[in-house]
Amino acid sequence: MPAKSYRDAIREALREEMKRDERVFIMGEEVGVWGGTYAVTRGLYDEFGDKRVKDTPISEAAIVGTAVGAAMGGLRPVAELMTINFSLIAIDQIVNNAAKVHYMFGGQITAPVVVRTAAGWGQLAATHSQSFEAWFASLPGLIVVMPATPYDAKGLLKTAIRSDNPVMFIEHSRLYGVTGEVPDGDYTIPFGRSDVKRTGKDLTIITYSRMLYPSLSAADKLAGDGIQAEVIDLRSLRPLDMEPVYASVQKTHRALIVEEDWVSGGMGAEIAARIGKESFDFLDAPVERIGVADAPLPYAKNLEALAIPNEQQVIDQARQMVDGRVQGRRE
Amino acid sequence: MRDMPACGNVLFQIFIPTTPFRDKDMVTSRNKSATALDVAKTSVTKSQETLSREDGLDFLRQMMLIRRFEERAEQAYTEGKIGGFLHLYIGEESIAVGAMSALEPDDDVITHYRDHGYALARGLEPNKLMAELFGKETGVSKGKGGSMHLADVERHFWGGYAIVGGHIPLAVGLALASMYQNLQRVTLCVFGDGATNIGMFHESLNLAAVWKVPLVILVENNQYGMGTAVARASAVTELYKKACAYDIPAERIDGHDLLAVYQAVQQSADKARRGEGPQFIEALTYRFRGHSMGDPQRYRTKAEVEKAREQDPIQRFEQKLADLHLATQEDFEHLGQEVNATIQEAVDFAESSPQPEPADLYKDILVPEAMEAP
Numbered sequence: 193m194p195a196k197s198y199r200d201a202i203r204e205a206l207r208e209e210m211k212r213d214e215r216v217f218i219m220g221e222e223v224g225v226w227g228g229t230y231a232v233t234r235g236l237y238d239e240f241g242d243k244r245v246k247d248t249p250i251s252e253a254a255i256v257g258t259a260v261g262a263a264m265g266g267l268r269p270v271a272e273l274m275t276i277n278f279s280l281i282a283i284d285q286i287v288n289n290a291a292k293v294h295y296m297f298g299g300q301i302t303a304p305v306v307v308r309t310a311a312g313w314g315q316l317a318a319t320h321s322q323s324f325e326a327w328f329a330s331l332p333g334l335i336v337v338m339p340a341t342p343y344d345a346k347g348l349l350k351t352a353i354r355s356d357n358p359v360m361f362i363e364h365s366r367l368y369g370v371t372g373e374v375p376d377g378d379y380t381i382p383f384g385r386s387d388v389k390r391t392g393k394d395l396t397i398i399t400y401s402r403m404l405y406p407s408l409s410a411a412d413k414l415a416g417d418g419i420q421a422e423v424i425d426l427r428s429l430r431p432l433d434m435e436p437v438y439a440s441v442q443k444t445h446r447a448l449i450v451e452e453d454w455v456s457g458g459m460g461a462e463i464a465a466r467i468g469k470e471s472f473d474f475l476d477a478p479v480e481r482i483g484v485a486d487a488p489l490p491y492a493k494n495l496e497a498l499a500i501p502n503e504q505q506v507i508d509q510a511r512q513m514v515d516g517r518v519q520g521r522r523e
Numbered sequence: 524m525r526d527m528p529a530c531g532n533v534l535f536q537i538f539i540p541t542t543p544f545r546d547k548d549m550v551t552s553r554n555k556s557a558t559a560l561d562v563a564k565t566s567v568t569k570s571q572e573t574l575s576r577e578d579g580l581d582f583l584r585q586m587m588l589i590r591r592f593e594e595r596a597e598q599a600y601t602e603g604k605i606g607g608f609l610h611l612y613i614g615e616e617s618i619a620v621g622a623m624s625a626l627e628p629d630d631d632v633i634t635h636y637r638d639h640g641y642a643l644a645r646g647l648e649p650n651k652l653m654a655e656l657f658g659k660e661t662g663v664s665k666g667k668g669g670s671m672h673l674a675d676v677e678r679h680f681w682g683g684y685a686i687v688g689g690h691i692p693l694a695v696g697l698a699l700a701s702m703y704q705n706l707q708r709v710t711l712c713v714f715g716d717g718a719t720n721i722g723m724f725h726e727s728l729n730l731a732a733v734w735k736v737p738l739v740i741l742v743e744n745n746q747y748g749m750g751t752a753v754a755r756a757s758a759v760t761e762l763y764k765k766a767c768a769y770d771i772p773a774e775r776i777d778g779h780d781l782l783a784v785y786q787a788v789q790q791s792a793d794k795a796r797r798g799e800g801p802q803f804i805e806a807l808t809y810r811f812r813g814h815s816m817g818d819p820q821r822y823r824t825k826a827e828v829e830k831a832r833e834q835d836p837i838q839r840f841e842q843k844l845a846d847l848h849l850a851t852q853e854d855f856e857h858l859g860q861e862v863n864a865t866i867q868e869a870v871d872f873a874e875s876s877p878q879p880e881p882a883d884l885y886k887d888i889l890v891p892e893a894m895e896a897p
Binding site: 258264293294354 | 662663665668674675681689690692693694695696697699700701703722726729730887888
């Protein structure tokens with residue numbers, strides 16, 4: 193399979209779906225002439241024209257609301273919010289319209305809209321370095337996906353565009369350059385299927401989006417110490433596929449959640465609660481969470497580095513959990 | 524029409540309850556558009572001169588139906604049969620009936636939470652509407668939406684929305700979908716004076732104008748956003764002028780004159796359909812009842828309400844029909860009996876309908892995916 197970047201994989205999904213279905217169009221800030229601030233949509237404006245690649249004003253509520261309305265009216269919009277920080281401007285449209293119109297009107301209306309946006313950071317300070325996936329994942333009526341690999345990004349985006357449901361498709365600014373194998377042709381990945389990215393028997397690391405990478409590299413280093421970590425990439429946050437997690441914890445007896453989000457009320461809290469209920473009898477250690485420091489994100493490079501979870505934290509936490517192994521297991 | 528600058532002088536005084544409505548002072552904010560509509564009418568309009576007895580009685584019947592529907596809903600609310608919020612439209616019926624009558628059946632309509640009048644005027648069945656208010660599974664939204672969320676997609680009635688201004692971008696999207704698919708549909712978006720102060724109003728008007736989507740905006744200026752008078756909430760009290768900021772042709776009309784509403788909506792829809800972009804109408808009106816059922820109405824006097832009631836749109840239209848010798852008191856009484864029977868049937872239907880099944884709580888949250896997780 194050819195190696196492609198995460199950025200190119202997403203663009204390929206957009207392009208293929210636009211060619212496949214006339215109703216699919218892109219709208220957002222700088223998606224057209226500029227080619228996308230992260231260059232995801234580069235070339236699409238020239239190829240498809242301004243009917244199907246629509247630049248918008250800086251107007252997030254109108255971008256998402258208009259996309260939802262266009263979806264209700266029979267189109268397949270892919271709206272881009274430049275970063276997830278700006279989704280707050282549009283949050284009423286996401287929460288009260290996209291996620292509600294189907295239910296609230298008794299199933300008459302559908303809103304097959306995709307909202308693409310990017311989490312991420314990079315000395316952007318407090319308002320531009322956040323990650324709100326847990327907020328969206330708490331909403332019945334919405335699909336939330338957060339792919340980590342180019343392969344998953346392309347397959348999940350195609351599923352999102354073809355879905356009759358509203359989808360928050362959350363990318364990551366620091367993944368766009370990551371490469372991986374991506375088939376040229378058409379394929380889709382269903383929502384709600386977690387993926388075991390590495391197998392192991394001593395510890396289960398549950399993660400998603402960019403945190404997959406420090407989790408995998410930590411697992412490599414732990415293997416050198418004789419600790420075999422299983423790494424599960426959730427890929428979808430709603431629906432959340434916990435079955436592979438329960439199966440893994442039954443085997444490893446330890447669960448570590450790694451998220452690039454605040455821990456309080458974050459995705460990890462939900463995952464830990466579910467493990468605590470479903471896998472209680474198999475746990476040999478408390479479920480642990482690693483996330484962003486409980487502070488607004490700072491500008492200074494050293495402080496930012498302290499705030500974002502890294503490979504070493506995963507290694508340290510994993511060692512502590514395994515070394516603290518309780519000998520007499522409850523089975 | 525006289526020559527006027529884009530946001531120029533106003534010929535029409537803002538309606539305050541002590542000022543009687545003036546029938547014929549329709550003003551457009553842009554003379555250019557006024558001229559265009561005079562020469563390029565594509566629809567057969569209904570004016571005082573051309574109104575038939577049949578149309579006249581039908582308009583009156585629809586207004587009476589809305590009035591009676593809401594009076595019975597109010598009664599059911601006080602009896603505890605309707606819960607939540609109930610926002611009555613009484614006093615504003617001429618706007619919904621005039622506007623809905625001026626549209627084509629496949630034009631898209633999207634409105635605010637004070638939506639009973641629009642639903643009825645769009646032809647939704649009174650039985651299913653009353654059942655929705657009663658929270659029954661036979662309701663238009665299967666009992667999931669209630670009074671504020673009435674919809675019927677088959678009638679291109681995209682629903683009532685309860686976040687003030689939140690549906691305005693949806694209307695831009697519906698209009699975009701029509702334009703994108705080369706359909707000859709326009710979208711009518713209705714909201715109140717209060718919504719003109721929220722950010723989504725401004726974002727949506729701007730985008731609608733930039734993309735020139737076929738959208739007609741109909742603002743019902745009923746003088747109060749909940750209990751706050753327009754002058755206390757909006758820096759610009761002539762709300763149609765706000766459209767000038769986005770270069771959208773705008774006019775202010777007497778909302779209690781059904782034919783004025785009809786003509787304004789029809790002409791605006793024609794222009795939007797011809798590709799002239801969004802159009803804006805401010806219809807002056809007055810809400811005879813409180814904002815919702817729990818409104819102590821400390822913000823206005825009884826005398827003010829009584830004065831406004833002198834401009835009751837139903838009485839005014841009856842008077843017009845009588846003056847034009849199109850109908851008599853006997854006709855009005857006959858219509859009254861007819862709508863009473865229709866609404867009684869609706870109440871009976873709602874009362875006797877079943878509640879939603881417990882399993883319906885989890886129904887219609889998502890559309891089943893073609894590729895579900897195992």
